[in-house]
Amino acid sequence: MVIKNGCYHFPKRKVYKKGDPIKLIYHSTPWRGLSVILGAMQYIKNPNVTLDVYSSTKIYGEEFHRDNEHLYKPLFDQAEYLKNVNYVGYKPHEYILNRITDYQMWTHPSVFEETFGIGALEAMSSGLYLITTNFGALFETCSEWPIYVNYTNNLDALAQRFAHAIDMACDTLHEDYIQQHIEEQQKFAKRFYSWEKKGKEWETFLKGALHERQPTRL
Numbered sequence: 001m002v003i004k005n006g007c008y009h010f011p012k013r014k015v016y017k018k019g020d021p022i023k024l025i026y027h028s029t030p031w032r033g034l035s036v037i038l039g040a041m042q043y044i045k046n047p048n049v050t051l052d053v054y055s056s057t058k059i060y061g062e063e064f065h066r067d068n069e070h071l072y073k074p075l076f077d078q079a080e081y082l083k084n085v086n087y088v089g090y091k092p093h094e095y096i097l098n099r100i101t102d103y104q105m106w107t108h109p110s111v112f113e114e115t116f117g118i119g120a121l122e123a124m125s126s127g128l129y130l131i132t133t134n135f136g137a138l139f140e141t142c143s144e145w146p147i148y149v150n151y152t153n154n155l156d157a158l159a160q161r162f163a164h165a166i167d168m169a170c171d172t173l174h175e176d177y178i179q180q181h182i183e184e185q186q187k188f189a190k191r192f193y194s195w196e197k198k199g200k201e202w203e204t205f206l207k208g209a210l211h212e213r214q215p216t217r218l
Helices: 034-041 062-081 093-102 118-125 138-142 155-172 176-193 195-213
Strands: 022-026 049-053 085-087 105-108 129-133 147-149
Touching: 022 093, 034 049, 034 062, 034 105, 034 155, 062 085, 093 118, 105 118, 105 155, 118 129, 118 138, 118 176, 129 138, 129 155, 129 176, 147 155, 176 195
Parallel strands: 022 049, 022 105, 049 085, 105 129, 129 147
Antiparallel strands: none
């Protein structure tokens, strides 16, 4: 039996207006696709588009950070160097959730075979437009709501595809049908992924499990 995860954050989303800055967010670990999104930003020429990167090895503690940070430092340095990218680094989960509606798009060119993406779910529930790869269980998590980029292990080709998807999304983000799509996406997340609903599924499952454990009376 599979019970999907849930979320609790359903803020009032900000409706995008044509001409406003378009802010993208990447807040996953560096090995899940940071190199691809940084590559994609180098193909984007629109000066209205910027990316904030919340990515660090600190998320797994100081010992992990000390042993592994050097492996990804070139990526962090690149994020600091690119003009259309702001490298923020590690921030706690609540910090990101409290500011996620400052962004218009959640960008996750995943090269990691996700099982269930909590970050994707929280972006859906916060009313961001999602752009991600169709890799692992991301489609099962996000259904029809994101723009999906076909995965390839040719990372430069993936970066170009991702840049094209971002450009396309930016060109149409102000359109009423896209804004309605995002609004319905947020309603979908609240209806099917709120902990109020997931809690009932867990309660039903656990009651059933307890019932099965009761000894059979002759």
